[in-house]
Amino acid sequence: xxxxxxxxxxxxxxxxxxxxxxxxxxxxxxxxxxxxxxxxxxxxxxxxxxxxxxxxxxxxxxxxxxxxxxxxxxxxxxxxxxxxxxxxxxxxxxxxxxxxxxxxxxxxxxxxxxxxxxxxxxxxxxxxxxxxxxxxxxxxxxxxxxxxxxxxxxxxxxxxxxxxxxxxxxxxxxxxxxxxxxxxxxxxxxxxxxxxxxxxxxxxxxxxxxxxxxxxxxxxxxxxxxxxxxxxxxxxxxxxxxxxxxxxxxxxxxxxxxxxxxxxxxxxxxxxxxxxxxxxxxxxxxxxxxxxxxxxxxxxxxxxxxxxxxxxxxxxxxxxxxxxxxxxxxxxxxxxxxxxxxxxxxxxxxxxxx
Amino acid sequence: xxxxxxxxxxxxxxxxxxxxxxxxxxxxxxxxxxxxxxxxxxxxxxxxxxxxxxxxxxxxxxxxxxxxxxxxxxxxxxxxxxxxxxxxxxxxxxxxxxxxxxxxxxxxxxxxxxxxxxxxxxxxxxxxxxxxxxxxxxxxxxxxxxxxxxxxxxxxxxx
Numbered sequence: 296x297x298x299x300x301x302x303x304x305x306x307x308x309x310x311x312x313x314x315x316x317x318x319x320x321x322x323x324x325x326x327x328x329x330x331x332x333x334x335x336x337x338x339x340x341x342x343x344x345x346x347x348x349x350x351x352x353x354x355x356x357x358x359x360x361x362x363x364x365x366x367x368x369x370x371x372x373x374x375x376x377x378x379x380x381x382x383x384x385x386x387x388x389x390x391x392x393x394x395x396x397x398x399x400x401x402x403x404x405x406x407x408x409x410x411x412x413x414x415x416x417x418x419x420x421x422x423x424x425x426x427x428x429x430x431x432x433x434x435x436x437x438x439x440x441x442x443x444x445x446x447x448x449x450x451x452x453x454x455x456x457x458x459x460x461x462x463x464x465x466x467x468x469x470x471x472x473x474x475x476x477x478x479x480x481x482x483x484x485x486x487x488x489x490x491x492x493x494x495x496x497x498x499x500x501x502x503x504x505x506x507x508x509x510x511x512x513x514x515x516x517x518x519x520x521x522x523x524x525x526x527x528x529x530x531x532x533x534x535x536x537x538x539x540x541x542x543x544x545x546x547x548x549x550x551x552x553x554x555x556x557x558x559x560x561x562x563x564x565x566x567x568x569x570x571x572x573x574x575x576x577x578x579x580x581x582x583x584x585x586x587x588x589x590x591x592x593x594x595x596x597x598x599x600x601x602x603x604x605x606x607x608x609x610x611x612x613x614x615x616x617x618x619x620x621x622x623x624x625x626x627x628x629x630x631x632x633x634x635x636x637x638x639x640x641x642x643x644x645x646x647x648x649x
Numbered sequence: 650x651x652x653x654x655x656x657x658x659x660x661x662x663x664x665x666x667x668x669x670x671x672x673x674x675x676x677x678x679x680x681x682x683x684x685x686x687x688x689x690x691x692x693x694x695x696x697x698x699x700x701x702x703x704x705x706x707x708x709x710x711x712x713x714x715x716x717x718x719x720x721x722x723x724x725x726x727x728x729x730x731x732x733x734x735x736x737x738x739x740x741x742x743x744x745x746x747x748x749x750x751x752x753x754x755x756x757x758x759x760x761x762x763x764x765x766x767x768x769x770x771x772x773x774x775x776x777x778x779x780x781x782x783x784x785x786x787x788x789x790x791x792x793x794x795x796x797x798x799x800x801x802x803x804x805x806x807x808x
Contacts, residue, residue, distance in 0.1 A: 387663070389664070390663075403660060403664075404656040404657065404660070407656055407660045407663070410663075411659075423662075423663050424662075424663060
């Protein structure tokens, strides 16, 4: 296990494109950190810098109190699991898992014990004599993880390890990774663009956009108190609905609806009286109410079993609501609703108003 | 100590018998040396008989079968391990074929006695064939031993 500190990390490529801006993060011993963000936001670059596969342009990387910024990848004692598994096709599962230890010239008996122990953890004991091509995608990814486990590294890095798997397998492998973390208790950094993976796996999430860290916090913090409009729109499925409007006499007034504010909200927004702000409402926070102030003109009704997603518009502005009931609205139906949890954002800075 | 022995045996279940295979490659290597060295001298028409064709075929067959056995023995197959024994014997028997005959043959060419094969070449060919044979026997011994060990261990653990 190891703690990890990234201080003012910047990455500028040779073509002067800056991929990461002033990245700061303290990772505690045994913590599971997920870096999440859209493609091109710099999350994989950050992970590769930690692994030593990319040079750090400026800033410092400290593992267990030791500055490893300039240290070669092989000496960092970090294991990385890639999206494409990176297994040797001509080797068996056993040989793939044992390979790194064989290169280190470890005792073959110790290698054997480590490989069997890792295979036991990952449920691969019966597959040890098979070649990667004989395995399913999930099993191959487990082999890749096994190869990392046998090294007993200080830090595990996962670069979108589930992206090549189908939805069902992704869910199962995700749970396996979570169990693996609980079992090993090793520090793990995991990169994904899938917010479900981020929310289910992470102790803390680092949400990134355009090379900048947008917010660092627990999954609940990011979901419940997003720092800005980007985080609010990125975390949560379906994404949050946004409405531009003004605060006027205790109401949020927009051209779509007027919503009364609670005393607490009035106090919070007292400085914004008469100013333009943005109201955010998660689909699950929009509830049906016969006396509601929102009138949704339904365009599509999606039944998900437990919930119903109702897509519609309010005066031409698109809105998605997630009702807990089984609904059977038809296109053109009107639904009266209200928002039971509102998020407010400064229109100029896009930051959350707190 | 017992634990170590069991781990060693258990390892056989997941690792290839690369030692036997390596010795098979050594046997092949020495046979190649033999193959490229035997026709170095071309005295008169000594080599222009059916024997040369048989000799070339023997060399190719040896290379083919030894390579096949090297692959088979990796997977602890007893038959492939045992097959190295006749291959080794075959290499020893070949000493008494062309090399011995060529070494003992003296041709009368243009009024002179010309030996077909000089002593240095003969010794080198003998060394190649014996080394190849020894490598085959070692590959066989290791293969048989490891295969037996693995089979017994598998019986013991009920695998």
